[in-house]
Amino acid sequence: MMADRQSVCGIPSPRRAGQCMLALLISASADPATGMGATIEARVLSSDGPVANAVVHATRTDGESLPRPGNPEAVMDQRGREFAPHVLPVLAGTSVRFPNSDDTRHHVYSFSDAQTFELQLYHGETARPVTFGQPGVVTLGCNIHDWMLGYIYVLDTPAFARTGADGDARIKSLPPGEYEVSVWHPRLVDGASPQARDATIDESGTATLSFEIEVSPPRDRGQRGFGDRDEESLEEAFDR
The missing domain is CATH 2.60.40.1120 (Carboxypeptidase-like, regulatory domain)
Incomplete structure (x- = not known):
């Protein structure tokens, strides 16, 4: 607590x-977890x-x-036709795998300045890992399922956690x-x-x-596109 x-x-x-x-x-008590x-x-x-x-x-x-880990790795899964987790913080230089745990194919991509990439139609563990070397926000989308939206937040510090x-x-x-x-x-x-x-x-x-x-x-989830407004284009959403 x-x-x-x-x-x-x-x-x-x-x-x-x-x-x-x-x-x-600020308290001086020992960390009870470790x-x-x-x-x-x-x-x-x-x-x-x-x-x-x-x-x-x-x-x-x-x-x-x-101290920084030598070869950091992370996973951004796709489950229930959503990115899981919704937000993935990683250290710059991290290699991220994109397994597809759904029973349908996904087509994952990003237009973001911090990392532009595309993983064409696939399922299971067949997609190549992507290395995120530049700090910044990487917005993820799926070219098949318009409602899918996820984020990879690339940091230049190894000290982070997600709420x-x-x-x-x-x-x-x-x-x-x-x-x-x-x-x-x-x-x-x-x-x-x-x-x-x-x-x-x-x-x-x-x-x-x-x-x-x-x-x-x-x-x-029923809203099409990736932005805050129905009429916003994919390019506009990724540029925000």
């Missing part, structure tokens, strides 16, 4: 997108409650670097030090992320933060 929060920013106006809201608490290393815990909320699929990421601000349905994310086993913590979500109103937060954590310490963001309503 997250620590109790106290307001330090006040309550924002209803339409001020991406304003940081609540408390930043018993070692520092942890950043974040809760992401909107006016409607907890926000799932937000990416919480941290970078060092004290001049130190974070669950409870709005909570935990970045574990971090070296002690000073960090800047940011939040991204694909439905941020006007694309504006909340103000980044600073956190200083000791060895085996935990930094607990809370953000409030403003997000647009999720797309209805």
